[in-house]
Amino acid sequence: MALQSLRGRSAFSSSRAAPKAFARVQRTCRAASVVASATAVKAPSLPYRVGHGFDLHRLAEGYKLIIGGIDIPHTKGCEAHSDGDVLLHTVTDAILGALCLPDIGQLFPDTDPKWKGARSDIFLKEAVRLMHEKGYVLGNLDCTIIAQKPKLSPHKENIRNNVSAILGADPSVVNIKAKTHEKVDSLGEERSIGCHAVVMLIRKDIA
């Protein structure tokens, strides 16, 4: 398709450099198609898979603040179609990312009324189910929650235990960190809460 449309362009047909440039495009396209078909044939069964997740929610009054499935006392909570659990959304996306699957927004669209007010452990449990279906177990998970307020250190252990339980993993491979955003930007001005996570999965036969 790309070559067809390029052939029709006057810039290629009128320029002296056109034959060379066109040949170069043809070579590139042929090479890309060879690489693509080779990749499709040789898709490796990786012993380890790494995934990254990121999420951010606006904070607003009138919402509960739920992080890692734990109710955190605060004056504001996360605006969202579901329960707005920024940590569980992040971890879900990290696992889906490691498996090279569509992201949380594609699997559970916020336009679907089915997910209105839904508990986010549903999303994470589905990611865990897919992880097992693909033949992997959790190696370790490292999360960083970014919130100016409230102070999360008193809740970190509860969050860690709950996330580990949802994952079916030992808490020793789940790390929950929390930091402020130095009062800078929406995160630091208490208008949002963000989270990053990195996960490593291990193929079951070598775990």
Ligand SMILES: [Zn+2]
């Ligand atoms: Zn989210």
